[in-house]
Amino acid sequence: MPRESLTIRDYKTELMEKMLNRTAVIGVIGLGYVGLPLAVEKAKAGFKVIGLDVQTSRTDMVNQGFNYIGDVVDEDLRDIVDRGQLRATTDYSCLSEVDAVTICVPTPLDTYQQPDTSYVEASTQEIAKYLHAGMLVVLESTTYPGTTEELVRPILESTGLSCGTEYFLAYSPERVDPGNKQYNTKNTPKVVGGVTPNCSLVAQTLYSEVLDGRVHAVSSPSIAEMEKIYENTFRHINIALANEMAILCSRMGIDVWEVIDAAKTKPYGFMAFYPGPGLGGHCIPIDPFYLTWKAREYNYHTRLIELAGEINNSMPEYVVQRMSDILNDRGLPIRGSIIYLLGVAYKKDIDDYRESPVLQIIKYLEDRGAQVWISDPHIPNFRSKGQDYESVDLSVERLDKADLTVITTDHTAFNYAMISKYCSYVFDTRNALRHLEKPQHYYLL
Secondary structure, eight states, X not given: OOGGGOOHHHHHHXXXXXXXTTOOEEEEEOOSTXXXXXXXXXXXXXXXXXXXXXXXXXXXXXXXXXXXXXXXXXXXXHHHHHTTSEEEESOGGGGGXXXXXXXXXXXXXXXXXXXXOHHHHHHHHHHHHHOOTTEEEEEOSXXXXXXXXXXXXXXXXXXXXXXXXTEEEEEOOXXXXXXXXXXXXXXXXXXXXXXXXXXXXXXXXHXXXXXXXXXXXXXXXXXXXXXXXXXXXXXXXXXXXXXXXXXXXXXXXXXXXXXXXXXXXXXXXXXXXXXXXXXXXXXXXXXXXXXXXXXXXXXOOOHHHHHHHHHHXXXXXXXXXXXXXXXXXXXXXXXXXXXXXXXXXSSTTOOOOTTOHHHHXXXXXXXXXXXXXXXXXXXXXXXXXXXXXXXXOOOHHHHHHOSXXXXXXXXXXXXXXXXXXXXXXXXXXXXXXXXXXXXXXXXXX
């Protein structure tokens, strides 16, 4: 049907009908921790999906049915690839054949703690080359409020197409919690904010056809963008409070973990957050600072967010200082001591070490001359600060030889009974040995 003969309603209705009858072709830009699970769910829902990524290694693995993301079931990926429901490419010209495209690219902070939206901008520019009437564009990358309308929309409208009538634009924040056994991409409720009501309706229709979780529409992209930042800022601040309580309780000789367990018996007005060696992942350590940056535009200083950041960012150094104190009590310096770190992932039972505080701990220890051993059953090798590292197997011999064993990530796969039995000096930053008999010299964060 020629574009000129279509009414405003026809573009919206035609696209929604394609979504409802599964004839819409869906594109997903960025095949990482967010994009690949989303692409898989869309393909499992019956849509033809094209995944795009700048890394040929990723697109090759997807096309061969090889999974590299923990939250994707290997058999699911192989099945949808074999059935032709999902293919991957580095060639953005395929966007000319898609009816809806989702942007799931990174939005890191630069060296000045300012949002780096270059990946979003580059993806949007590629989309603009192939934007056509009756197409939906959804940004999922976490970013500051205003990105969708201030950055993405002008690039798309430079094509001459009108938002809300000829193409549709929305923001829908990703909600991915790697390793969560209860909530995943499929069943987590989804928030959607369109530039216009038509944009919201089209985006809401797509996600409703793909996901089991409720799709909650808000009045604008900025609301959805702020909602995502608020989620992670809430966690950021409460974790900082838990970390500060841990430091204070340690000085007072009080078990902060028991304090938290007691507090969470209250059925209202309290939500348990736990201390640790620092924040990791690509959300909580980074996202609140998008808002800090944006607030300056409105002459507002986000003091609570920045203070929480100072506390959380100081935890790796605090943990190393505690290690130093433990060794000093035995007359040992950090220099030359063997320190055995159990876990490099930023949280338990995953293989993701992005922004992991353990990386900073390793650097602090090596700068002070320690000999560092690292064991992580989910990460056999990794690279940090330009250096390659290999994980070693957890063994009785290493536990016996190490001057101090530090539980930095509480992976289920670790043999905690063996650690408790054969390790004399343990510093537990995760309360992993709470249900076991404690070693002879046991120190808790």
